[in-house]
Amino acid sequence: MREDVYADVGTVLAxxxxxxxxxxxxxxxNPLGNVAMWINQLxxxxxxxxxxxxxxxxxxxxxxxxxxFPKGITENWNIISRIVYNIPSxxxxxxxxxxxxxxxxxxxxxxxxxxxxxxxxxxxxIIGGRTSGFGDMIYLGLLSPKEGIKxxxxxxxVYGFGVGQTFPSASDDLLGSGKWSxxxxxxxxYLGQKWKLGALLQTYFxxxxxxxxxxxxxxxxxxxxxxxxxxxISIGAGPNIIADFEADDGDQWTVPLGIGVGYTMNIGKIxxxxxxxxxxxxxxxxxxxxxxxxxxxxIPAVPAGLIPFLR
Numbered sequence: 001m002r003e004d005v006y007a008d009v010g011t012v013l014a015x016x017x018x019x020x021x022x023x024x025x026x027x028x029x030n031p032l033g034n035v036a037m038w039i040n041q042l043x044x045x046x047x048x049x050x051x052x053x054x055x056x057x058x059x060x061x062x063x064x065x066x067x068x069f070p071k072g073i074t075e076n077w078n079i080i081s082r083i084v085y086n087i088p089s090x091x092x093x094x095x096x097x098x099x100x101x102x103x104x105x106x107x108x109x110x111x112x113x114x115x116x117x118x119x120x121x122x123x124x125x126i127i128g129g130r131t132s133g134f135g136d137m138i139y140l141g142l143l144s145p146k147e148g149i150k151x152x153x154x155x156x157x158v159y160g161f162g163v164g165q166t167f168p169s170a171s172d173d174l175l176g177s178g179k180w181s182x183x184x185x186x187x188x189x190y191l192g193q194k195w196k197l198g199a200l201l202q203t204y205f206x207x208x209x210x211x212x213x214x215x216x217x218x219x220x221x222x223x224x225x226x227x228x229x230x231x232x233i234s235i236g237a238g239p240n241i242i243a244d245f246e247a248d249d250g251d252q253w254t255v256p257l258g259i260g261v262g263y264t265m266n267i268g269k270i271x272x273x274x275x276x277x278x279x280x281x282x283x284x285x286x287x288x289x290x291x292x293x294x295x296x297x298x299i300p301a302v303p304a305g306l307i308p309f310l311r
Contacts, residue, residue, distance in 0.1 A: 019271075019303065021231075021232055021264055021265060021266050021271055022231035022232055022264075024264065024271040024301065024303075025231055025232050025264040025271070025273070026231070027301075027303065028264065028271070028273060028299070028301050029191060029196050029226070029234075030158065030189070030191060031158070031187055031189050031198065031200060031224070032068075032070070032080050032142070032144055032158050032160060032187065032189070033068065034068065034069050034070055034303060035066075035068055035301055035302070035303060036065075036066070036067050036068070036301065036302050036303075037065070037066045037068075037299050037300070037301040038063070038064075038065050038066075038299065038300050038301075039062070039063070039064040039065070039066065039297060039299050040063055040297065040298040040299070041061065041062045041063075041064065041295065041296075041297045042059065042060075042061050042295070042296045042297075043059065043060040043061070043062075043293055043294070043295050044059055044293070044294045044295075045059075045060060045292070045293050045294075059091065060088070060089065060090055060091070061088070061089040061132075062086050062087070062088045062089070062135075063086065063087040063088075064084060064085070064086040064087075065083075065084070065085050065086070066082060066083070066084050067081075067082070067083045068080065068081070068082045068083075069081055070144070070146075072146065075146075076145055076146055076147070077143060077144070077145055077146065078143075078144050078145070078146050079141055079142070079143060079144075079162075080141070080142040080143075080144050080160055080162075081139070081140075081141055082138075082139070082140040082141075082142070083137070083138075083139055084137065084138040084139075084140070085134075085135075085137050085169075086134075086135040086136075086137075087132070087133065087134055087135065088132070088133075088135045088175050089130060089131070089132035090130070090131055090132075090174055090175065091129070091130055092129065092130070092131055092174055131172050131174045131175065132175075133170070133171035133172050133175050134169060134170060134171040134175065135169070135170050135171075135175045135176055136166050136167060136168060136169055136170050136175075136176040136177060137166070137167045137169045138164060138165070138166050138167070139164070139165045139167075140162065140163075140164045140165075140185055140202070141162045141163055141164075142160030142161060142162040142185065142186075142187060143160060143161055143162050144158065144159065144160035144187075145159075148191075151190075151192075153193075154192065154193040155190075155191070155192045155193065156190075156191050157188065157189065157190050157191070158187075158188075158189050158191065159186075159187060159188045159189070160186070160187045161184070161185070161186040161187070162184075162185055162186075163182060163183070163184055163185060164182065164183060164184075164185045164202050164203075164204065165180075165181070165182045166179070166180070166181045166182070166204055166216075167180065168180060168209050168210070173213070177206065177209070177213065177214075177216050178209050178210035178212075178213035179206035179207075179208070179209035179210065179213060179215070179216045180206065180207055180208040180209050181204040181205060181206045181207065181209075181216045181218075182204065182205065182207065183202070183203035183204045183205050184203055185200070185201060185202045185203065186200075186201045187199070187200045187201070189224070193228070194227055194228050195225075195226070195227055195228075196224065196225070196226040196227075196228070196234075196236075197224070197225050197226075198223075198224055199221055199222065199223050199224070200220075200221075200222045200224075201219070201220070201221050201222075202219070202220045202221075202222075203218070203219045203220075204216050204217075204218050205217055214246055215246055216246070217244070217245040217246050218242070218243065218244050218245070218246075219242070219243040219245075220240055220241070220242055220243075221240070221241040221242075222238060222239070222240045222241075223238065223239055223240075223241065224236070224237075224238040225237065225238075226238075226262070232263060232264040232265065233261070233262070233263050233264075234261070234262045235259070235260070235261055235262075236259070236260065236262075237257075237258035237259050237260050237277045237279065238258075238277075239256045239257055239258050239279055240254075240256070241253075241254070241255050241256075242254040242255075247285065248286075250285065250286035251285035251286055252285070253283050253285070254281070254283070254284055254285060255281065255282040255283040255284075256279040256280065256281050256282065256293065257279065257280060257282055258277050258278055258279035258280070258293070258295075259277070259278060260275055260276050260277025260278060260295070261275070261276055261277075262274065262275040262276075263275075267300075270300050270301075270302065271300070271301055271302075272298060272299065272300050272301075273297075273298070273299040273301070274297070274298055274299075275295075275296070275297040275298075275299070276294075276295070276296055276297075277294075277295045277296075277297070278292070278293070278294055278295070279292065279293040279294075279295065280292055280293075281293075
């Protein structure tokens with residue numbers, strides 16, 4: 001098989017061949033790619049907490065599965081379906097919150113930052129501990145052209161627009177919003193031989209769910225900027241700019257910028273991507289916000305075409 005990092009992985013699989021590590025790295029770079037990924041993410045976040053005097057560092061973990069696959073609806077257009085399920089672990093104790101009669105913080109969709117504390121929430125030092133379990137699920141459907149915009153050899157732009165939906169499937173109040181939420185989404189990405197640049201915009205507005213929980217009115221603009229040093233080594237980051245419009249004025253915006261390094265390699269026949277990224281806050285919530293974030297990610301992936309029900 002010819003070594004070509006821009007070869008179509010579906011063609012490679014149809015020929016009975018194993019995609020190379022470089023080809024899988026290219027597939028994982030495409031935010032509209034036909035791929036299944038299991039994202040294991042660990043964040044070490046120093047928190048500045050106005051409710052107590054000292055700064056403190058906390059560890060957030062999230063094990064997030066992404067199943068993404070296209071289905072043709074016309075000769076020229078696909079529906080890109082992205083199913084996201086996650087298992088978060090946050091440094092707060094659900095049992096202690098229940099004992100104190102406090103309202104659980106509002107948890108935004110996966111990748112959208114730490115919990116937003118509601119008015120009157122107990123200080124984090126009082127309800128410290130840890131809660132882990134299943135979080136809210138998300139379905140994102142994007143209408144996207146089958147052919148991207150060609151800019152030259154190995155240079156393509158892809159885009160899509162559609163609707164996202166969150167489901168209140170969390171096992172604990174701390175791990176989900178308790179609301180059914182939906183809203184418009186859009187994506188654009190430039191995929192060059194060296195640069196991968198783009199943004200995914202998601203908005204969510206609650207329309208049903210637990211009436212005792214805070215409403216959801218959130219926006220997440222995930223930027224991504226990566227430079228490929230080699231076909232399997234990249235430098236860059238994917239910060240999430242978050243707005244929670246239900247929070248107080250000083251707590252609505254989280255704006256980080258970051259830099260990191262990623263490396264894709266095969267372990268057996270499974271490609272793994274290892275990423276180490278550092279983020280600093282341009283703006284953070286006043287009440288409880290992260291000034292810095294050290295993030296470590298491990299992502300095993302396979303072409304979604306290998307999973308029968310995604311073909």
